[in-house]
Amino acid sequence: MKILGIDSSTRICSLGLIEEHNILTEYNINSYYQKTSSILVPAIKTMLEGVNLTLAEIDGIAVAIGPGSFTGLRIGLGVAKGLCYATTSLPLWGISTLDALAYSLRGVPSLICPLLLSTREEIFSAVFRGGEDSLEKIIDYDCSDMDTLLAKISFLKEKIIFIGEGLKKYQKAIQERLNQEALFIDSPLAFPRGVNIAFLGLEKLQKGEKEDIHTLSPLYLRKSQAEMVREKKTTEI
């Protein structure tokens, strides 16, 4: 089973093509050099050509549904919907970017908290419990400030791993607040990669799941207005 994974929710536009448990090819490009809206379809074309495959030889497409940039997500979903519509019977799966980020730590027996940091101080988060061959979501996707997130996590008394690019600046605040052991992975590799999206798509395929291409929409998470106003006040004082 060959699955194409697409993520365009962050500034890295990331594509991956897998076959069962093997990565066939991967393509990442920073939107600083090529706008995602321009590059996405040509990149898919180039990537497929690189492994001598056509769209017709793919068994399904997994696409990131967020959280992340709304415009970026709509580009990815628009392209994925178009590809699946044009290639009748090609199944489509929507994958959360937070699941994709946590997927990098699959098999690590610990709590895993993937973080996606947006420029406007919003933090997208979720908490998973990692098992030998599973990731169980124990706190749902949310968009909040760090205080709100830590308040939710602090009652979990287990070791927790935070993963996400740029989270270093929160490390001190997190450690001061939490009683449990916390590890931090802040790496340029910590973004929702297309291959992870594809692997998660494969899991959905094996479970027999499939999205309706007509209705699939992004996860429009947003910090509550109350939080934004509060934050604004603290920065002004």
Added chain:
Amino acid sequence: MNLNIVTRDPEETQKLGKRISKLVVPGDLFAFYGELGAGKTCFIQGVCQGLGVRDYVTSPSFTIINEYKGRVPVYHFDLFRLNSLEEFLDLGYEEYFYGEGLTVIEWAEKVESLLPFGHLKISIEFFNYSQRIIYFATSSDRYKVFLKELIQSENIRD
């Protein structure tokens, strides 16, 4: 700090904008207030002219943001059609507000809570059909200096 200037007609409003443009540095942000027809766009046209923008400066109430190239790039927001903050968040506004250009915002009251601390408020009110009272207000040091310079240059002119 406050400053009021009365302009006699749209032309004068535009000229005031042009004069103010001389004081603009990258990263500046002007928040405009005033009802429809007050002359916000007119003022901004003057600022853009002064910055050497060659494109027509038209009200972007349809596309929300216009960008113009000038001595300093200008990001022109018109939030007339905006109804909630939520709407505004996805425009990637921070790149503009905290960017390297001049940001001018019409109907700034709609995003008041998102305005950076350092900004200049410019409120335009009808005095009569063609005359307008233009109020400048700020609490940031950057624009206190800005307004002092403006007062000086106005005095020299008179």
Added chain:
Amino acid sequence: MSDLILGIETSCDETAAALVEDGKKILANIVTSQIKIHQKYGGVVPEIASRKHLEAIIPVIDRALYTSQKKLEEVSAIAVTYGPGLVGSLLVGLSVAKALAFARSIPLIGINHLEAHIYANFLAYEELVPPLICLIVSGGHTSLVQMKDFGEYKLLGQTRDDAAGEVFDKISKVLDLGYPGGPIIEKLAKKGNPLAVNFPRPLLNNDKSFDFSFSGLKTAVIYQIRKFKEEKNVWKVEDVLASFQRAVIDVLVEKTLNAALAFKIKKIVLAGGVSANKLLRKEIKERAKILDLEVFYPPLPLCTDNAAMVASAGYFRLKDNKKSSLNLDAVSRLPLGRKKY
């Protein structure tokens, strides 16, 4: 063999798809309007518009194919609007269009929205050919364009501030009449006296350019309404609206006829949402007749945003062998035929 073009349009608040054969024959023209959603906001809200486009785009394309009894395999090219418009909205249509073109290995043709509006006329009038003077007037645009040949345009003038349709919307909002303002004001203006208030006709006198300016007129109307309210005079809102509408139409008609005379072009076409205004149609037709000029305007459903016009424009581009690359990006401000400033 005939060429079947799938047109896609998502530049503002209409999600539209159409199938057009050989640039002239409409097999399906599906438009789902978001007007009802945006009505409560008094205008188009960009984020809401983009969300709705993503939800509607595949069903609308599906419906167009179903209505025309065609399969995607029979389509020879995809034509899509890439600007001007709301970038977030444009990107939805453009992303889907690129994916379809790539997956089917057929050409992608990016179309300028303003150009598409002109093509609404070619759909309606079989024999119509350039050269033409085109007045494109809508909620987002007011432009006078000389169309020398298919695909060859020269921008003669455009609005220096507000678009004509935008002024209708804004005045409607000031008076709390609803959205979109054009049809509402047109209806009320019928019951008013167009000579009641003498509003300015901006850039009409002493101005040889073909540019428009409606901001001053907008201010004059708003000020007039304030004055009437303050003076507590007996006044009819219909009179103000009729006078305002007359002022807009006077300027549009005069400038367009002047352009036709200046460039010695015999045929004028109207395009865009405001070209649905009946008084504008009547007025320009009557005055053109005296000058021995011919006026064309699209049937009402083709005046507002639709994808049939995009498909038609795409057909002529395809014939001209002008295809777009798959890295085509959306452009918010995209003039039709550059103008020197």
